[in-house]
Amino acid sequence: MDRAEALQLLEESRKKIDILDEDIIKIIKERTSLATDILKAKLVLGMEIHDPEREEFIHHKIREIAVEQGIDEDSLTQIIMILTDLSKKEQQKIQGGKAHGKH
Numbered sequence: 185m186d187r188a189e190a191l192q193l194l195e196e197s198r199k200k201i202d203i204l205d206e207d208i209i210k211i212i213k214e215r216t217s218l219a220t221d222i223l224k225a226k227l228v229l230g231m232e233i234h235d236p237e238r239e240e241f242i243h244h245k246i247r248e249i250a251v252e253q254g255i256d257e258d259s260l261t262q263i264i265m266i267l268t269d270l271s272k273k274e275q276q277k278i279q280g281g282k283a284h285g286k287h
């Protein structure tokens with residue numbers, strides 16, 4: 185591969201990454217926005233926002249997928265922790281808004 189081809193390959197790969205990053209962000213938004221329905225259900229069921237058992241189940245599942253797909257387990261675990269954190273923060277935000285609306 186000469187220098188011109190290398191530059192072209194880098195540019196094309198970065199374009200693909202930019203598109204994938206946008207897709208990932210859309211999916212993160214879709215996952216986070218489920219917080220509204222999850223909180224609605226939890227309030228009826230008298231459940232806490234933080235559900236350690238469910239999180240443990242997700243982490244176990246993710247570790248299996250990481251091994252299967254040959255992705256670094258710790259990195260994938262960190263990503264899942266960020267995603268569950270986003271969901272909890274969103275649920276707390278909605279709950280705070282609801283509580284505030286009562287007064």
Ligand SMILES: O=C(O)C(=O)C[C@]1(C(=O)O)C=C[C@@H](O)C=C1
Binds near residue numbers: 272
């Ligand atoms: O499944 C739930 O109960 C959720 O609130 C969603 C979720 C998640 O983001 O996956 C977030 C917080 C809980 O601790 C467990 C899981």
